[in-house]
Structures are given as structure tokens and as C-alpha cells.
Amino acid sequence: xxxxxxxxxxxxxxxxxxxxxxxxxxxxxxxxxxxxxxxxxxxxxxxxxxxxxxxxxxxxxxxxxxxxxxxxxxxxxxxxxxxxxxxxxxxxxxxxxxxxxxxxxxxxxxxxxxxxxxxxxxxxxxxxxxxxxxxxxxxxxxxxxxxxxxxxxxxxxxxxxxxxxxxxxxxxxxxxx
Amino acid sequence: xxxxxxxxxxxxxxxxxxxxxxxxxxxxxxxxxxxxxxxxxxxxxxxxxxxxxxxxxxxxxxxxxxxxxxxxxxxxxxxxxxxxxxxxxxxxxxxxxxxxxxxxxxxxxxxxxxxxxxxxxxxxxxxxxxxxxxxxxxxxxxx
Numbered sequence: 002x003x004x005x006x007x008x009x010x011x012x013x014x015x016x017x018x019x020x021x022x023x024x025x026x027x028x029x030x031x032x033x034x035x036x037x038x039x040x041x042x043x044x045x046x047x048x049x050x051x052x053x054x055x056x057x058x059x060x061x062x063x064x065x066x067x068x069x070x071x072x073x074x075x076x077x078x079x080x081x082x083x084x085x086x087x088x089x090x091x092x093x094x095x096x097x098x099x100x101x102x103x104x105x106x107x108x109x110x111x112x113x114x115x116x117x118x119x120x121x122x123x124x125x126x127x128x129x130x131x132x133x134x135x136x137x138x139x140x141x142x143x144x145x146x147x148x149x150x151x152x153x154x155x156x157x158x159x160x161x162x163x164x165x166x167x168x169x170x171x172x173x174x175x176x177x178x
Numbered sequence: 179x180x181x182x183x184x185x186x187x188x189x190x191x192x193x194x195x196x197x198x199x200x201x202x203x204x205x206x207x208x209x210x211x212x213x214x215x216x217x218x219x220x221x222x223x224x225x226x227x228x229x230x231x232x233x234x235x236x237x238x239x240x241x242x243x244x245x246x247x248x249x250x251x252x253x254x255x256x257x258x259x260x261x262x263x264x265x266x267x268x269x270x271x272x273x274x275x276x277x278x279x280x281x282x283x284x285x286x287x288x289x290x291x292x293x294x295x296x297x298x299x300x301x302x303x304x305x306x307x308x309x310x311x312x313x314x315x316x317x318x319x320x321x
Contacts, residue, residue: 108183135200143209151182152214171208
């Protein structure tokens with residue numbers, strides 16, 4: 002994983018912060034991006050040294066709980082974030098977002114991204130990936146959920162049948178998969 | 179699907195609860211509860227149906243106690259058993275009661291002509307905003 006590709010916009014004026022991942026990769030990221038991660042932000046506040054421009058890139062912030070592959074995805078997600086979240090939520094937009102969320106593949110990937118976003122206290126990311134995971138449950142059939150998350154149904158057939166009868170309303174009209 | 183991973187096992191408790199709270203339709207939680215025993219236990223142990231109900235209908239926070247009438251008459255309190263099993267029994271009862279309540283509350287306002295008018299004028303974002311709609315019905319009824 003190369004870090005230089007993480008920086009498509011090398012503007013000399015913006016301060017850079019260096020993050021070090023669990024597998025000892027160094028990421029030089031723009032201050033604006035790094036500050037989305039409250040854990041990183043807190044690091045600077047704790048140091049009582051907010052002058053990131055002066056000594057930012059000389060300080061390496063260790064992120065022992067985050068793997069480089071995950072951090073790279075979080076950073077690229079961060080860069081795509083809209084400047085303002087105050088956009089009206091209409092149906093079309095929700096569909097676009099849903100498609101976007103679908104790109105974040107397997108439950109394993111999502112679990113990694115969620116853990117990392119949680120560790121970094123990256124709120125928008127956490128919300129996005131939580132919703133991405135919830136998308137695989139929302140209006141999905143039980144069979145789909147089992148398959149997607151790799152879970153074996155362990156109810157006795159008669160138990161399962163009884164439950165489905167009792168709550169028949171919840172098993173109607175789920176998405177076709 | 180390759181590489182399945184049971185996120186309830188992999189993420190910490192708070193995070194898992196938070197994710198399941200993204201589910202805003204009671205039917206989603208019912209289906210989650212029928213995925214496996216451990217998933218159902220998770221939903222019961224964390225009172226997710228009750229939490230969902232309270233988010234949808236904050237008025238329900240005034241409910242102090244629930245009981246099931248259809249289960250062998252007045253079956254409570256459970257007389258015997260350790261405090262653990264009593265606590266579990268009460269969580270399981272909450273689970274059943276609030277699941278049914280969530281269903282009744284959400285289906286009621288779909289069939290109600292007032293709520294239809296309100297929902298038509300307010301949102302097509304079902305069920306995200308159903309709480310507001312039901313509140314609207316309540317208020318209309320009182321007035």
C-alpha cells in the first residue's frame with residue numbers, strides 16, 4: 002500500500018500530519034482530514050500544541066489499533082465527504098448514498114472499518130459504516146442475513162416455524178435477493 | 179457470500195447495539211431475532227424492542243410495567259427460580275410485549291384515515307418519521 006497515492010492534491014500551503022498504523026506504515030495526511038479523527042485531534046490538544054503547521058509533520062502519531070489498509074479506506078472516504086452535511090435528505094439522494102455504502106463489501110471489511118472509525122472517534126465515518134452494515138439487515142430476509150454474516154440458524158425447525166407464524170407480519174414483503 | 183463474519187461477536191457490545199438501533203422498522207428486529215439463538219438472546223438481553231418502541235413513541239416511557247394477559251391468565255410475577263432466570267423472563271416478556279406493541283402502533287396509523295392525511299402531507303419517508311405521525315394522531319384525537 003503506497004501512501005503517496007493518498008495525496009492527490011499536494012498543496013504546499015496545507016499542513017500535514019503523519020499517522021503511523023499498526024503495521025508501521027506512515028501516512029502523511031492533510032490536517033483537515035486528520036482532524037476529522039477526534040482521537041488525532043485530541044492528541045494535539047493534549048499536547049497543548051495546536052500549531053500543527055509548525056511541527057505537525059515532524060510528529061508521528063501512532064495508531065496501534067488501525068491497519069494501513071483500513072486507514073487508507075477511511076482517508077479516502079474522508080476526502081469524499083461533502084463539505085456540509087446540511088443537505089436536504091430526499092429519496093434520490095438516499096438511493097445514491099445507499100449505492101455508495103454498498104461498495105464497502107464484506108462484513109469483515111465493515112467490521113474493520115467500524116472498529117477503526119470508533120477508535121479514531123470519526124463520527125461521520127462511524128455513522129456511514131454502521132448504516133452500511135445495517136443495510137444488510139434492513140428489509141432483508143433471514144436467509145440473506147445468515148448467508149451474508151455467515152451464521153448458522155440453530156433453531157429447531159418447529160421452533161422456527163412457530164416463531165414465523167407468530168410474527169408472520171415481519172416476514173412479508175422483504176427484499177428479493 | 180464469502181467471508182461472512184458475525185459482527186455481534188466481533189464488535190464490542192455498545193457498537194453492536196448501536197448498529198442494531200439503525201433498524202427503524204420493528205419487522206427488521208423480529209427477523210434479526212430469528213437469525214440464531216445468540217442473535218435473539220442479544221436482542222432480548224439488550225431490550226432492543228423496548229428501545230425501538232421508546233424511540234418511535236416517546237410517550238411510552240411512562241409505561242411502568244408490562245404484563246401479558248394471553249399467557250395463562252395473570253402469570254406474573256414468576257414465583258420460583260433464581261433472580262437470574264426471573265430477570266431473563268422479564269426481559270423476554272418485554273421483548274414479546276414491545277414487539278407486538280411496535281407492530282400494533284405502526285399498523286394502526288397506516289390504516290387510520292387521519293394519519294394517512296398527515297403522512298401524505300408530511301413525509302414519504304416511512305418509517306423514519308412514523309413517530310411524528312403517531313404523535314400527530316394522538317394530538318388530533320385529543321383535540
